[in-house]
Amino acid sequence: MIPERFIYYKLGIPEIDDHHWHLFVLMTEVASLLKNKKKEEILSLLKEIELQLAEHFDIEIKIMSNMHFPFIDTHRAEHELLLSDMQDIIRDVNKGVFDGLITSLEKILVDHIIHYDLLYVSYANNLKLLGK
Numbered sequence: 001m002i003p004e005r006f007i008y009y010k011l012g013i014p015e016i017d018d019h020h021w022h023l024f025v026l027m028t029e030v031a032s033l034l035k036n037k038k039k040e041e042i043l044s045l046l047k048e049i050e051l052q053l054a055e056h057f058d059i060e061i062k063i064m065s066n067m068h069f070p071f072i073d074t075h076r077a078e079h080e081l082l083l084s085d086m087q088d089i090i091r092d093v094n095k096g097v098f099d100g101l102i103t104s105l106e107k108i109l110v111d112h113i114i115h116y117d118l119l120y121v122s123y124a125n126n127l128k129l130l131g132k
């Protein structure tokens with residue numbers, strides 16, 4: 001069950017929305033495992049998220065590059081920051097530190113969609129409207 005405070009944002013590119021949804025579901029699984037602090041299971045889910053996130057970021061960068069999105073460098077730098085945040089999260093959980101885990105995951109998996117992904121998807125939609 002998806003916790004009530006989690007909000008999922010659909011942007012309108014089906015492949016990207018599928019990735020985001022899948023990552024979002026993995027985050028909700030982490031949240032449910034967190035109640036019992038099942039460290040090994042949480043760690044394996046976090047590593048799965050890290051892998052899928054890296055693949056997802058590569059695909060986003062390809063899409064942005066294909067349409068000559070002007071803010072691609074800023075977006076790429078943000079992805080790199082998020083992957084390093086993800087490594088910090090995994091390191092903390094490895095040490096048995098679970099504080100702020102879900103807030104940090106939300107920052108990576110939800111805030112980025114609203115503040116960054118929305119920009120390139122809007123740009124893609126504008127190009128479509130202009131017939132380019």
Ligand SMILES: [Fe+2]
Nearest residue numbers: 056060113117
């Ligand atoms: Fe994304």
Ligand SMILES: [Fe+2]
Nearest residue numbers: 060112116117
């Ligand atoms: Fe992104």
